[in-house]
Amino acid sequence: DGTLNKNGAINEFVILLMEIDGHVEKIHLAVTNLGNGKMFLGHEWLNKHNPKIDWKELKLTF
Numbered sequence: 001d002g003t004l005n006k007n008g009a010i011n012e013f014v015i016l017l018m019e020i021d022g023h024v025e026k027i028h029l030a031v032t033n034l035g036n037g038k039m040f041l042g043h044e045w046l047n048k049h050n051p052k053i054d055w056k057e058l059k060l061t062f
Helices: 043-049
Strands: 013-020 023-030 052-054 059-061
Touching: none
Parallel strands: none
Antiparallel strands: 013 023, 052 059
């Protein structure tokens, strides 16, 4: 959205294998402080995979 990151510029990235419901994928993640969050999956990823999201239970499935 163009807003500045309160923890400064993001200049570190990691590559890891993520598994959700048997779906395995290599993803590139920016390293930053997300507060209580552990990982952020962006709109592009969600649009590409079109997972089922249970907002009340905070669960994502394929």
